[in-house]
Amino acid sequence: MDLNQLTIEELHGQLIEKKIKPSEILDSVYRRIEAVDPKVKAYLMLTKELAYSQAKKAEERLAKNDNVTELTGIPIGIKDNMCLDGYETTCAAQMLKGYKPPYTATALLNLEKAGAVFTGKLNMDEYAFGSSTENSSFQTTHNPYDLTRVPGGSSGGSAAAVASDMCIAALGSDTGGSIKQPASLCNVTGLRPTYGRVSRYGLIAFGSSLDQIGPITKSVRDNAILLKYLAGIDAKDSTSAPVGVPDYAKNIRPDIRGMKIGLPKEYFIDGMDAQVKSKIIDAVKLLESSGATVKEISLPYTEYALDVYYVVAPAEASSNLARFDGVQYGLRDTKADNMIDMYKRSRSAGFGKETKRRIMLGTYVLSSGYYDAYYKKAQKVRTLIKQDFDRAFAEVDVILTPTSPTTAFKIGEKSSDPLTMYLSDIFTIAPNMAGMPGMSVPAGFDSSGLPIGMQVLSAPFNEQMIFDMADFYQKKTNWHTIKPKF
Amino acid sequence: MAITRKDVEYIANLSRLEISESEVDEYTKQLSDILEHINRLSKINTDNVEPTYFVIDMKNVTREDKVEPSIDRKKVFDAAPSIENNGFKVPKII
Numbered sequence: 001m002d003l004n005q006l007t008i009e010e011l012h013g014q015l016i017e018k019k020i021k022p023s024e025i026l027d028s029v030y031r032r033i034e035a036v037d038p039k040v041k042a043y044l045m046l047t048k049e050l051a052y053s054q055a056k057k058a059e060e061r062l063a064k065n066d067n068v069t070e071l072t073g074i075p076i077g078i079k080d081n082m083c084l085d086g087y088e089t090t091c092a093a094q095m096l097k098g099y100k101p102p103y104t105a106t107a108l109l110n111l112e113k114a115g116a117v118f119t120g121k122l123n124m125d126e127y128a129f130g131s132s133t134e135n136s137s138f139q140t141t142h143n144p145y146d147l148t149r150v151p152g153g154s155s156g157g158s159a160a161a162v163a164s165d166m167c168i169a170a171l172g173s174d175t176g177g178s179i180k181q182p183a184s185l186c187n188v189t190g191l192r193p194t195y196g197r198v199s200r201y202g203l204i205a206f207g208s209s210l211d212q213i214g215p216i217t218k219s220v221r222d223n224a225i226l227l228k229y230l231a232g233i234d235a236k237d238s239t240s241a242p243v244g245v246p247d248y249a250k251n252i253r254p255d256i257r258g259m260k261i262g263l264p265k266e267y268f269i270d271g272m273d274a275q276v277k278s279k280i281i282d283a284v285k286l287l288e289s290s291g292a293t294v295k296e297i298s299l300p301y302t303e304y305a306l307d308v309y310y311v312v313a314p315a316e317a318s319s320n321l322a323r324f325d326g327v328q329y330g331l332r333d334t335k336a337d338n339m340i341d342m343y344k345r346s347r348s349a350g351f352g353k354e355t356k357r358r359i360m361l362g363t364y365v366l367s368s369g370y371y372d373a374y375y376k377k378a379q380k381v382r383t384l385i386k387q388d389f390d391r392a393f394a395e396v397d398v399i400l401t402p403t404s405p406t407t408a409f410k411i412g413e414k415s416s417d418p419l420t421m422y423l424s425d426i427f428t429i430a431p432n433m434a435g436m437p438g439m440s441v442p443a444g445f446d447s448s449g450l451p452i453g454m455q456v457l458s459a460p461f462n463e464q465m466i467f468d469m470a471d472f473y474q475k476k477t478n479w480h481t482i483k484p485k486f
Numbered sequence: 487m488a489i490t491r492k493d494v495e496y497i498a499n500l501s502r503l504e505i506s507e508s509e510v511d512e513y514t515k516q517l518s519d520i521l522e523h524i525n526r527l528s529k530i531n532t533d534n535v536e537p538t539y540f541v542i543d544m545k546n547v548t549r550e551d552k553v554e555p556s557i558d559r560k561k562v563f564d565a566a567p568s569i570e571n572n573g574f575k576v577p578k579i580i
Binding site for chain 1: 489493498501502503505509513517521527535537538539540542544547557561564566574576578
């Protein structure tokens with residue numbers, strides 16, 4: 001097996017035994033990118049020079065056995081909405097083409113400190129608005145399991161790159177399902193941590209009460225390793241939570257006897273893809289026969305989560321995107337002769353269709369006369385959604401659902417109808433609105449060979465339960481090891 | 487509640503966006519569809535329910551008032567479309 005196909009855990013073992021060098025891993029990753037990225041189109045930019053200098057530093061650390069971590073020498077891809085000092089960071093938006101931020105996101109600094117190597121910047125929907133990566137201003141990423149289909153989104157580049165071994169792991173970000181849904185569609189393991197678990201400093205903001213950075217990996221154990229280095233309080237993000245970070249991977253339980261699983265009846269509805277439903281039921285049966293108890297629960301306000309999300313997230317986005325005004329950075333129209341026209345012309349030229357749609361929707365629900373009817377009403381229903389989950393987690397340890405109601409859809413299939421596209425996130429949005437962490441873990445394939453993902457949710461700051469349940473599932477199944485064929 | 491072309495033009499202006507005539511039509515239809523979906527929220531009884539603007543129980547995070555190094559000014563200006571005399575240069579405001 002080539003080095004690029006291995007997991008963090010496997011590579012770390014070989015690195016500390018001095019069987020391989022970080023530069024050799026990197027060579028094999030870049031060879032793979034050269035071979036398959038022309039078809040997948042996951043990367044927007046490669047950071048080769050930086051990566052080889054980081055690999056060299058990692059090699060020195062390993063040679064001296066100085067401050068070696070599980071991430072030392074491991075090549076990691078980065079979603080292009082995380083600032084990396086001096087390297088183009090575009091959010092896949094025309095507005096930020098050529099923009100080189102003057103600082104680095106805390107999550108990336110944490111990985112750099114641990115000795116990780118950054119392979120490059122990965123494609124996404126512009127500003128993370130989308131569920132297919134088709135809203136990128138620069139290119140559409142293709143699903144490695146079927147190149148005519150979408151990889152999901154918005155972290156579609158990250159999920160596709162991990163699935164096709166073009167990096168060992170990647171970072172994504174998740175607002176309404178942007179890590180979990182593409183992980184599901186690309187057969188990889190993606191975690192959206194609890195809101196506040198990972199610093200958002202340097203993550204270009206979409207919905208500030210929802211955004212979280214999280215790991216996309218080839219296994220649950222790799223995911224647990226990566227989260228340990230990403231997580232923690234950051235003085236530069238006042239919403240990062242003062243909650244200690246355990247050694248998740250080390251603490252993973254060897255079995256799941258006695259763990260309580262909740263199955264919400266609202267997530268197993270008529271009309272959903274029968275093959276998706278049956279694979280999730282299979283997974284639940286497997287876990288039940290291994291000693292977990294299963295209980296039907298109800299999350300009645302889930303039905304309204306999408307509506308709440310499409311008020312709150314665009315409202316926050318319209319406020320956050322006010323910063324793109326052509327003054328301090330980004331695209332500037334040079335023909336306007338007054339300030340207001342400069343704003344309008346710069347923003348109209350720099351933003352894509354979906355971005356404009358969300359800004360206008362957000363502006364509308366916040367505008368005078370509609371604020372109480374839409375924005376405040378939605379935040380009250382959000383309370384009811386959160387109470388559903390709080391009640392459920394008083395009785396169960398984890399909740400299992402499908403991640404996405406369907407497998408990967410065709411490129412172009414949903415791009416003309418925003419509402420249908422929004423429904424792709426119907427199972428991920430409710431827990432996100434409530435601040436719950438959640439993972440998508442590979443749970444099989446449909447009859448066309450397209451991946452199906454299972455969503456594993458836990459109470460806030462209880463990611464350990466997710467890792468316990470999902471790692472046990474991966475020990476009993478091999479779905480996550482089935483690679484795409486090109 | 488359907489929104490009108492006039493609403494869309496008004497919101498576009500508030501959002502500092504210029505949109506073409508055909509885009510006004512397109513957005514009027516799409517935003518109306520989305521808002522129609524969202525209007526289901528009005529049926530839910532939320533009497534005595536407090537809004538959740540923020541999901542974790544934290545407020546007023548403060549730090550010691552101590553000067554620390556910040557981002558280098560030159561690096562910030564390097565990303566700016568137009569600068570003059572240590573400032574961002576913009577067109578006429580009034």
